[in-house]
Amino acid sequence: MAPKGPAAAPPGRQARNIPGKDSDFPMKTYGVVLIGCGHIGCEHLADIYFRPGIRIVAVVDTDLAKAEQARRRYAAAYCGADYRPFLEREDVEIVIIATNVDSHLAILRDCVRAGKHVLCEKPIAGSREEGRAFYECARNAPVQVSVAHILRYNETYRRARELIASGAIGQLKVVRMVQNHHSKDWPRYRRLLEDCSPVLDCGVHYFDVLQWFSGSPITRVSGIGAAVDPDLPAGVLNYGMVQLHTQSGVVGYYEAGWGRGFCSSNVKEFVGTQGHLTLTLRDFRTSHREEGDLIELFRQETGEYRAINVEGEYKPMWRQLSALIRRIEGKTSEMPPLADLYSAFLVGLAADEAIRTGEIRAPELPPAEEKRAVS
Numbered sequence: 393m394a395p396k397g398p399a400a401a402p403p404g405r406q407a408r409n410i411p412g413k414d415s416d417f418p419m420k421t422y423g424v425v426l427i428g429c430g431h432i433g434c435e436h437l438a439d440i441y442f443r444p445g446i447r448i449v450a451v452v453d454t455d456l457a458k459a460e461q462a463r464r465r466y467a468a469a470y471c472g473a474d475y476r477p478f479l480e481r482e483d484v485e486i487v488i489i490a491t492n493v494d495s496h497l498a499i500l501r502d503c504v505r506a507g508k509h510v511l512c513e514k515p516i517a518g519s520r521e522e523g524r525a526f527y528e529c530a531r532n533a534p535v536q537v538s539v540a541h542i543l544r545y546n547e548t549y550r551r552a553r554e555l556i557a558s559g560a561i562g563q564l565k566v567v568r569m570v571q572n573h574h575s576k577d578w579p580r581y582r583r584l585l586e587d588c589s590p591v592l593d594c595g596v597h598y599f600d601v602l603q604w605f606s607g608s609p610i611t612r613v614s615g616i617g618a619a620v621d622p623d624l625p626a627g628v629l630n631y632g633m634v635q636l637h638t639q640s641g642v643v644g645y646y647e648a649g650w651g652r653g654f655c656s657s658n659v660k661e662f663v664g665t666q667g668h669l670t671l672t673l674r675d676f677r678t679s680h681r682e683e684g685d686l687i688e689l690f691r692q693e694t695g696e697y698r699a700i701n702v703e704g705e706y707k708p709m710w711r712q713l714s715a716l717i718r719r720i721e722g723k724t725s726e727m728p729p730l731a732d733l734y735s736a737f738l739v740g741l742a743a744d745e746a747i748r749t750g751e752i753r754a755p756e757l758p759p760a761e762e763k764r765a766v767s
């Protein structure tokens with residue numbers, strides 16, 4: 393068994409502060425298995441492997457070389473290409489699923505059968521049928537299942553939502569959200585595109601943000617899309633832009649493009665009856681990046697303009713995992729209601745359909761017995 397790693401960030405990464413008080417740490421040590429040692433899998437590992445109360449039992453990838461590298465880098469005890477033997481171990485309590493979308497449902501089912509708690513990357517699935525099956529399996533499971541909507545744990549988004557809820561820009565009316573990626577690592581993006589479009593894959597975060605911030609469900613979606621790169625698999629669109637309407641009358645748009653020709657761009661703007669709030673991630677700031685993310689607030693009646701620095705982490709993986717552990721331990725937890733996240737997935741499906749058909753679509757609502765929280 394490999395020794396436990398030192399309490400420091402691995403080489404090549406910036407050392408991070410450890411948020412949370414000692415009292416937030418789990419009461420016992422949890423054995424964790426991480427499945428999928430790609431981009432996001434390693435983001436999870438980098439922020440959790442050194443935390444008190446965490447033992448990385450195994451890291452798994454069908455590409456064994458990736459698993460072996462992650463084992464060494466994050467001091468996991470074991471690695472492998474098949475996750476199933478690790479589900480039989482009694483010293484494993486939590487499984488993080490960070491694989492491609494087409495395997496999320498099958499792995500979730502195996503984990504639930506084995507009695508393991510799950511943190512699964514979004515989107516839950518690439519199709520309506522699989523998404524519904526995932527949701528049913530998760531909400532009826534005798535274990536805790538969390539879906540990785542990381543923005544729910546992001547301090548900058550939480551502050552922006554609080555400011556909007558406190559009336560800082562009056563009544564929220566318009567939301568503009570752009571998330572385009574210059575996809576330099578094209579084979580990875582191309583593989584992700586085989587399972588679903590960026591409007592579903594990445595859009596679920598932002599459909600959730602709109603519903604969370606407005607406190608109201610998205611009821612109408614229209615959109616346009618395109619297949620931009622010439623070597624995409626047939627029928628795959630790597631650009632989409634959708635217009636969104638909430639029940640409460642907020643309108644907005646979301647744009648997502650993944651391709652070699654796109655320029656990375658990240659716009660988050662919230663316009664209200666009394667002003668606006670913009671949110672700029674640290675990496676997109678033109679100055680003062682060391683101060684963290686930037687929230688800019690403008691109030692038209694006074695002409696007041698405020699710049700608020702937020703020292704948040706873009707992907708607070710430990711905070712997200714801690715919320716699952718708190719739920720496992722029966723404590724109050726930041727974990728959002730599963731129905732909210734399923735609802736964002738259903739908006740993603742409607743957005744995709746609206747783009748493909750050119751028609752306006754009304755997203756399906758989660759089953760009536762599940763109270764929508766959007767809170």
Ligand SMILES: NC(=O)c1ccc[n+]([C@@H]2O[C@H](COP(=O)([O-])OP(=O)(O)OC[C@H]3O[C@@H](n4cnc5c(N)ncnc54)[C@H](O)[C@@H]3O)[C@@H](O)[C@H]2O)c1
Pocket residue numbers: 427428429430431432433452453454455458473475490491492493495513514515540541542580583584593707
């Ligand atoms: N929450 C976020 O902010 C965020 C950001 C990026 C990606 N994601 C999501 O994370 C998931 C993975 O995306 P990524 O960018 O890390 O992709 P990636 O290609 O970098 O990594 C996926 C890894 O999973 C492995 N894999 C696939 N099927 C497997 C299986 N059955 N068993 C073991 N390993 C398997 C692949 O070999 C690969 O190494 C997707 O659902 C994606 O939407 C979430």
